[in-house]
Amino acid sequence: MRRPVIVGLAGLAVLAAATLVLVTCRPGARPPAVAPSPSGSAGIATRTGPFQAGPVAPPPSGALLGAWVKPAVFTQPARVEAVTSLESALGRPLDFVNTYRRFDEPFPTRSDETFAGNGRPLMLSWAIDDTRVVTSGTQDDAIRSWARRIRDFGHPVLLRFRWEMDRPNLQAAMWSPTDYIEAWRHAHELFTTERVSNVSWVWCPTVEGFAGGYAPAYYPGDDEVDWTCVDAYAGKALRPLGELLRPFLTWAAAHPKPILIGEFGVAAVWGTAGRAAWLADAAHVFQRNPQIKAVSYFDSNPDGNGPEQQFKLGDPPVMSAFVDLARSPYFNPRALR
Numbered sequence: 001m002r003r004p005v006i007v008g009l010a011g012l013a014v015l016a017a018a019t020l021v022l023v024t025c026r027p028g029a030r031p032p033a034v035a036p037s038p039s040g041s042a043g044i045a046t047r048t049g050p051f052q053a054g055p056v057a058p059p060p061s062g063a064l065l066g067a068w069v070k071p072a073v074f075t076q077p078a079r080v081e082a083v084t085s086l087e088s089a090l091g092r093p094l095d096f097v098n099t100y101r102r103f104d105e106p107f108p109t110r111s112d113e114t115f116a117g118n119g120r121p122l123m124l125s126w127a128i129d130d131t132r133v134v135t136s137g138t139q140d141d142a143i144r145s146w147a148r149r150i151r152d153f154g155h156p157v158l159l160r161f162r163w164e165m166d167r168p169n170l171q172a173a174m175w176s177p178t179d180y181i182e183a184w185r186h187a188h189e190l191f192t193t194e195r196v197s198n199v200s201w202v203w204c205p206t207v208e209g210f211a212g213g214y215a216p217a218y219y220p221g222d223d224e225v226d227w228t229c230v231d232a233y234a235g236k237a238l239r240p241l242g243e244l245l246r247p248f249l250t251w252a253a254a255h256p257k258p259i260l261i262g263e264f265g266v267a268a269v270w271g272t273a274g275r276a277a278w279l280a281d282a283a284h285v286f287q288r289n290p291q292i293k294a295v296s297y298f299d300s301n302p303d304g305n306g307p308e309q310q311f312k313l314g315d316p317p318v319m320s321a322f323v324d325l326a327r328s329p330y331f332n333p334r335a336l337r
Helices: 009-019 076-092 110-115 133-138 139-153 168-174 179-193 207-211 241-252 268-288 314-325
Strands: 064-068 096-102 122-127 156-160 201-203 227-234 259-266 292-299
Touching: 009 179, 064 122, 076 110, 076 314, 096 110, 110 268, 122 139, 133 292, 139 156, 139 179, 139 268, 168 179, 168 227, 179 201, 179 314, 201 314, 207 227, 227 241, 241 259
Parallel strands: 064 096, 064 292, 096 122, 122 156, 156 201, 201 227, 227 259, 259 292
Antiparallel strands: none
């Protein structure tokens, strides 16, 4: 495999500043090969802590780096191989790994145990079926079983309880913001009853929900949430990450919680140069907002998705930009202790 050429954050930032313009992909038009204009220099979420964040404590400086890495096939060895291959390309281990689990799927698995080795937290994106079913009590035994399995897992867990609850295609199952909050509180109470002490509760809607003004209504409250979170993609439009994040960061800055970027990515449709420049700019956005204490790349081309929804790092220059981010001292806070 050809090794990526390391360009450097400063060099890529110059490239970003020189080439980025806000663009959208018109039907039938060839997508541009450059990224959008770089995000502004001022930070928004500038709290530095200390934060009360549950058992997964944020680093006192810098940010943790994680990823979801889609395996070639969904077997336990392939899941581990996908993550170790990315770590080999980065020249460093990830600080945490994101994994997805439906309500009826097993936990923990062999890959979960591997990912949580050496004191690393596991980010568990946990999908529930229906908020009103949760609050009805009919699934209490199943939720208690989940709580005990996570408790007995023993490793620290960032639990994203029904992430992206504000997505339009989930509204039939979420019913309403009030229903979602009641389901969250009900599950949280059951975990407390089962004496689960290794979970940090992560609330994670979408940047679209903040841009549209409807995501904040789903917030369960500072007393219930350990980390605030958002998912952000340059997919159908190539917009700078700082612009995508601005409504969320403005909201999150008013809450005394560390921030996790639960999923971020730039789509293949925008070409190698555009994607590399976008990632270089993203690294600076994270550093200008020190309340962001963890970020997780979505390294995946989901089955059936077109190029506007394919985010695998892939091309050497794109990987180089991500390698440069990953090797920056800012994203290696544990190594600096």
